[in-house]
Amino acid sequence: MASQGFPARRIAALLDVSESGYYAWRARSPSPRALRRAWLTRLILDIHQESGSTYGYRRVRQELCHRYGIVVSHTTVELIMKGAGIRGRAGRLHEQVPWEGARTPSRRWTVDVLALTTLLGPLYTAVVLDTASRCLIGWSTAATAHRGLVHHALMAAITRAAHAEPAAGTAHDSLLACSFTERAALLECAPVRGRVGDWYDHAVVGSFWDTIHRELHGPSLWPDTHSLENQLSETFDRFTRQA
Structure with a gap:
């Protein structure tokens, strides 16, 4: 009511x-x-409208789950749908994949997973990049490759994006497309049913990792995953602050 011009004191x-x-x-934030x-x-x-x-x-x-790798409960x-005032239509479910032929989003995220080598085994690192700005907006690490690794990286990116644009009005004002590299799919x-990125997405990812390898300034082979994870965290934090 206050946002519509009514006096706050009277309300x-x-x-x-x-x-x-x-x-x-x-x-309060x-x-x-x-x-x-x-x-x-x-x-x-957006999914409901499409x-x-x-x-x-x-x-x-x-x-x-299929499009973004986000796992949440039915409840x-x-x-959320009830609070947003939307509901499904009774009857047979449509078989069309909703994002095929849908509107072109204003922005897209690309997700990659890379195994970084240490003397005690690999450290799998998932990163979420904004394809348009080439900025890092989310990441996570784990000793093994699994879908939860991507889920945690995406949730970190979602939180960061929401902080960056809290006043976006509708679903169409925001990121609503996500692609994955072939490497993430192979792992x-x-x-x-996640969308595999095109040549440009893979070029953005390749350029990002080239920069990260130069920034790490560490040994050619890290002694353990813990020391590598600490260095990655510092480097990634610096990148996201500069975004």
């Missing part, structure tokens, strides 16, 4: 809440959990 008195409390709430939920809402709204408003929470949850998706870290 606070009407609702029997303190005016100072309202301003404190407005100035949202929690990472709230930011992730807001970003999930944007993704869910389906012709036919998908229910079960199919929307499938698409979140979470159902509550079975990409979703089964």
Whole structure:
């Protein structure tokens, strides 16, 4: 109501809440959990719209997993859809893959997974790059390659993107496309029906890793995964601060 021009003091008195409390709430930064939920809402709204408003929470949850590698419960998706005022259409599910032939997004993320070698075994590192700006926006590491590695990197990217553009109005104002490198697919870290990036996506990824290898300034073979992980974290933090 205040955003629509009504006096905050009068609204606070009407609702029997303190005016100072309202301003404190407005100035307070949202929690990472709230930011992730807001970003999930944007993704869910887009999937639902691309389906012709036919998908229910079960199919929307499938698409979140297949397209983005994001694993959430049926209950979470159902509550988000209810809160956004959308629901599925009763009847037979459409078999069309919704993102084939859909609108061209304004921006796309590319996800890669690389095994970095140490004397005690590999350290698998998933990175999420904004293809347009070539910036690093999310990453995660693990001793083994699995889809959860990509999921954690994507959730970190979602949180960062939500901080960067908290006032985006609709799903169409935001990132709603994600591709995976062939390497991520071969390591079975990409979703089964995830989109494989084109030559440009792979060129962006290749250039990024060339820069990272120059920045690490470490031994040709790291002694253990822990020391490599610490150095990677410092390097990645510096890259994201510069983005």
